[in-house]
Amino acid sequence: MKKSDYITIIAIAAVICGFAFIPGAWDWFISATKHHGLLMSFFKFAILGTFGEMLSLRIKEGVYMKNGFGLLPKMLVWGVLGVVIASAMTIFKTGTVALLDGGFHLNGKAAMWFAGSLSWGKFFVALCVSVLMNTLFAPVFMTFHKITDIHIAETGGSLAGFFSSPLNIQQTMAEKINWNIQYGFVFKKTIPLFWYPAHTITFLLPGTLQVLFAAALGVALGVILSIKK
Numbered sequence: 001m002k003k004s005d006y007i008t009i010i011a012i013a014a015v016i017c018g019f020a021f022i023p024g025a026w027d028w029f030i031s032a033t034k035h036h037g038l039l040m041s042f043f044k045f046a047i048l049g050t051f052g053e054m055l056s057l058r059i060k061e062g063v064y065m066k067n068g069f070g071l072l073p074k075m076l077v078w079g080v081l082g083v084v085i086a087s088a089m090t091i092f093k094t095g096t097v098a099l100l101d102g103g104f105h106l107n108g109k110a111a112m113w114f115a116g117s118l119s120w121g122k123f124f125v126a127l128c129v130s131v132l133m134n135t136l137f138a139p140v141f142m143t144f145h146k147i148t149d150i151h152i153a154e155t156g157g158s159l160a161g162f163f164s165s166p167l168n169i170q171q172t173m174a175e176k177i178n179w180n181i182q183y184g185f186v187f188k189k190t191i192p193l194f195w196y197p198a199h200t201i202t203f204l205l206p207g208t209l210q211v212l213f214a215a216a217l218g219v220a221l222g223v224i225l226s227i228k229k
Helices: 003-021 025-035 037-061 071-103 109-115 120-136 138-154 159-164 169-176 179-204 207-228
Strands: none
Touching: 003 025, 025 037, 025 207, 037 071, 037 207, 071 109, 071 120, 071 138, 071 159, 071 179, 071 207, 109 120, 120 138, 120 179, 138 169, 138 179, 179 207
């Protein structure tokens, strides 16, 4: 292990101990999540999503940071995407329950199951929410995230560079994305094998913890992608 690994472990332990032993810290976190959900989503994803990419880089190249990595633009992109993801989670939770109750004539049972304690009914609704969200929303989200990653790399990894030129979405999608990996692995394998079950667990958790858990999954996915590469 390197010095940077020890520093990382100490930092993670300090955060965990802070929430565990500082009076009121966890209560403040839950309260802030309830009253400022989207703002908290920004910071959760900015921190955890970027850390997932740093961990991936550590596994692949032995360092957490390198020239051109783009710490600040990556945190900005992850933060904005965190707000989008939190919004999508709310939309798909509400929409899926309405679809099951209305379209499949469950007559309020889906809403009752989803709002209740852990049960097979709640698991079924959570699975439906996860499948619909990851099938309809995730490919668009993942593709846009890939486009921003390419843009950050091409503009030197600086925040000024990120805003110095517009995103060329058409050209990037046509010429710069490796669709054998993007579709053949990211879409075809990680969505059904990782995201379907992972987000099913997410939607079984209390509402105040769902976005935090979803952000933490970005760390896990960073490890998976680094192993694949």
